Amino acid sequence: MRIARLASAYLASRPLLTALNATMLALGVATITFLLLVTTQAEDRLTRDAKPVDLVVGAKGSPLQLILSTVFHADVPTGNIDLAQAQAIRRNPMIASAIPLALGDSFRGHRIVGTEASYLDLYGAKLAQGALFAGEMEAVVGSEVARRHGLAVGATLTGAHGLAAAGPAHEGHPYRVVGILAPSGTVVDRLVVTPVESVWHVHEEHAPPRPEITALLVRYATPLAAAMLPRAINANTAMQAASPAYESARLLDLAGVGVDTLRWFAVVLMASAALSLFVALTSALQERRYDLALLRTLGARPASLAALTLVEGVTLLVAGVILGLALGHGAAHALGLWLAGAGSWPLTGLVWVDGEAALVATVLATGALTCLVPAVQAYSSDPASLLAKR
Amino acid sequence: MSGPASAMLEIRGLRHDYAGRTVLAVPAWDVARGDASLVLGPSGSGKTTLLNVIAGLATPTAGTVRVAGADVTRLTPAQRDAYRARNVGLVLQTLHLIGVVSVRENLRLAQHLAGAAIDDRRIDEVLSSLAISGLAGARARDISVGEAQRVAIARAVVNRPALILADEPTSALDDANCEKALALLLEQAAACGATLLVATHDNRIRGRFDRRLEL
Numbered sequence: 005m006r007i008a009r010l011a012s013a014y015l016a017s018r019p020l021l022t023a024l025n026a027t028m029l030a031l032g033v034a035t036i037t038f039l040l041l042v043t044t045q046a047e048d049r050l051t052r053d054a055k056p057v058d059l060v061v062g063a064k065g066s067p068l069q070l071i072l073s074t075v076f077h078a079d080v081p082t083g084n085i086d087l088a089q090a091q092a093i094r095r096n097p098m099i100a101s102a103i104p105l106a107l108g109d110s111f112r113g114h115r116i117v118g119t120e121a122s123y124l125d126l127y128g129a130k131l132a133q134g135a136l137f138a139g140e141m142e143a144v145v146g147s148e149v150a151r152r153h154g155l156a157v158g159a160t161l162t163g164a165h166g167l168a169a170a171g172p173a174h175e176g177h178p179y180r181v182v183g184i185l186a187p188s189g190t191v192v193d194r195l196v197v198t199p200v201e202s203v204w205h206v207h208e209e210h211a212p213p214r215p216e217i218t219a220l221l222v223r224y225a226t227p228l229a230a231a232m233l234p235r236a237i238n239a240n241t242a243m244q245a246a247s248p249a250y251e252s253a254r255l256l257d258l259a260g261v262g263v264d265t266l267r268w269f270a271v272v273l274m275a276s277a278a279l280s281l282f283v284a285l286t287s288a289l290q291e292r293r294y295d296l297a298l299l300r301t302l303g304a305r306p307a308s309l310a311a312l313t314l315v316e317g318v319t320l321l322v323a324g325v326i327l328g329l330a331l332g333h334g335a336a337h338a339l340g341l342w343l344a345g346a347g348s349w350p351l352t353g354l355v356w357v358d359g360e361a362a363l364v365a366t367v368l369a370t371g372a373l374t375c376l377v378p379a380v381q382a383y384s385s386d387p388a389s390l391l392a393k394r
Numbered sequence: 395m396s397g398p399a400s401a402m403l404e405i406r407g408l409r410h411d412y413a414g415r416t417v418l419a420v421p422a423w424d425v426a427r428g429d430a431s432l433v434l435g436p437s438g439s440g441k442t443t444l445l446n447v448i449a450g451l452a453t454p455t456a457g458t459v460r461v462a463g464a465d466v467t468r469l470t471p472a473q474r475d476a477y478r479a480r481n482v483g484l485v486l487q488t489l490h491l492i493g494v495v496s497v498r499e500n501l502r503l504a505q506h507l508a509g510a511a512i513d514d515r516r517i518d519e520v521l522s523s524l525a526i527s528g529l530a531g532a533r534a535r536d537i538s539v540g541e542a543q544r545v546a547i548a549r550a551v552v553n554r555p556a557l558i559l560a561d562e563p564t565s566a567l568d569d570a571n572c573e574k575a576l577a578l579l580l581e582q583a584a585a586c587g588a589t590l591l592v593a594t595h596d597n598r599i600r601g602r603f604d605r606r607l608e609l
Contacts, residue, residue, distance in 0.1 A: 016494075299503075301449065
């Protein structure tokens with residue numbers, strides 16, 4: 005206890021150096037914590053949105069674009085497919101369910117999805133208020149859409165062409181909000197959902213002669229379908245089939261390169277922090293070698309001097325880790341608030357993600373090892389030769 | 395010379411070599427319990443080494459050093475640390491105190507390291523006997539050299555040691571302070587019945603001691 009008090013007195017006697025050392029450590033910890041929070045939540049989100057859909061059947065083009073547009077609602081569709089052709093696929097016995105999607109318009113940046121009620125079941129979305137759509141131009145809105153735009157049951161909204169908030173509007177075709185969805189933690193929270201017929205109705209002036217939809221969201225009836233169905237569709241029809249699991253893994257791989265780079269950068273940051281901790285402790289040891297000798301003359305055991313150095317280093321370490329976690333979570337939360345303002349996917353700093361425990365353990369272990377070297381020096385210092393040389 | 399029964403310190407055939415050179419040689423020297431003795435010699439004559447050996451901070455090349463009958467040179471390092479903490483009070487020339495903590499905390503550290511309970515009443519008693527009660531709360535690095543010397547004496551006697559070893563306690567002080575420090579050292583040693591050894595090359599204090607060892 006007295007040794008710990010002495011260690012804190014030493015730290016307090018050099019406030020600037022102490023603060024700088026803790027801050028250096030904190031920056032490394034904060035960077036990695038931030039990356040962990042953002043990537044974990046992004047991956048969770050992608051996985052949760054992609055999971056209920058085994059296959060998307062849509063117009064030919066980039067498979068990634070098809071998935072981005074129909075599953076994550078973050079891109080424009082690759083085009084439309086013939087309804088009759090799509091219906092033919094629906095009859096395939098390897099398919100458990102196939103939900104049609106008709107896309108095209110958005111409400112203030114929120115996609116308007118023409119589909120069936122089963123689309124909501126796919127994500128387990130439940131009604132919080134009102135009822136499900138029963139006819140054309142009725143819509144249920146996601147919790148996020150309702151919250152941001154103050155929509156209640158009975159309100160009307162009009163779509164605008166495209167995904168951008170300021171596309172050309174379809175003023176003559178208002179939707180009536182008949183239900184508000186409870187938060188589901190999925191993409192549905194940010195959507196306006198309506199029957200396919202509504203979308204056809206809004207676009208009937210420039211409708212093609214045969215009815216079209218944007219895509220089919222398919223669930224397999226048998227694992228065998230994964231091996232056979234995509235190949236059959238891609239080879240034998242004018243449509244393409246893309247797997248959300250595969251495309252989102254590809255997307256994460258692409259983003260992962262950047263994240264890995266940042267992660268290495270953070271590791272370098274932490275290594276330099278560890279080095280600065282080492283330098284600080286070693287120079288402190290040099291500075292107070294007479295103090296240590298004095299403590300020995302008072303009867304202090306070599307182990308007590310090692311403990312003194314260790315306590316000092318570990319105190320800095322723990323302060324740095326706590327500060328770093330606070331900074332990392334704060335930054336993630338700030339980014340989350342900013343993203344929420346921009347209507348993007350939700351991010352919070354108020355959760356504790358899996359990798360953090362391992363991060364803290366690694367930092368503490370590495371730091372403690374770093375402190376061990378000066379501690380051993382303190383342990384093996386010889387007071388008699390120091391006193392005789394003076 | 396005193397008989398073995400009342401001897402606090404008995405040195406026989408002591409020799410210490412450093413880098414192939416004999417830096418200290420004391421064939422025989424006895425100091426009686428409660429005596430005040432002077433170790434005289436020029437710089438480099440081994441005064442500090444002798445005190446280090448007696449304090450159990452260094453192991454001599456040859457010889458025995460008995461303190462209250464027990465041979466210090468035979469103790470294990472851990473036993474020596476414990477022996478030093480309980481029996482020896484050290485006063486050094488410039489190396490006085492831990493600067494980053496208060497005067498009181500310096501004395502508490504001495505009590506703690508000696509394995510004794512923290513006794514603030516004893517600390518107050520010692521500080522007041524040295525007329526430095528007002529310094530208790532002051533940070534040790536903020537006080538003057540003369541004050542620090544007194545605090546160092548206070549710390550040396552706070553555990554009521556059997557042996558007080560002072561290494562050049564006065565050479566950093568001016569004549570007036572030298573006289574005062576010496577008087578305090580003698581007075582404090584007498585107050586706790588300790589045997590006092592003062593190693594010095596300071597000729598100003600020769601006359602105050604009857605017993606001397608010339609190195």
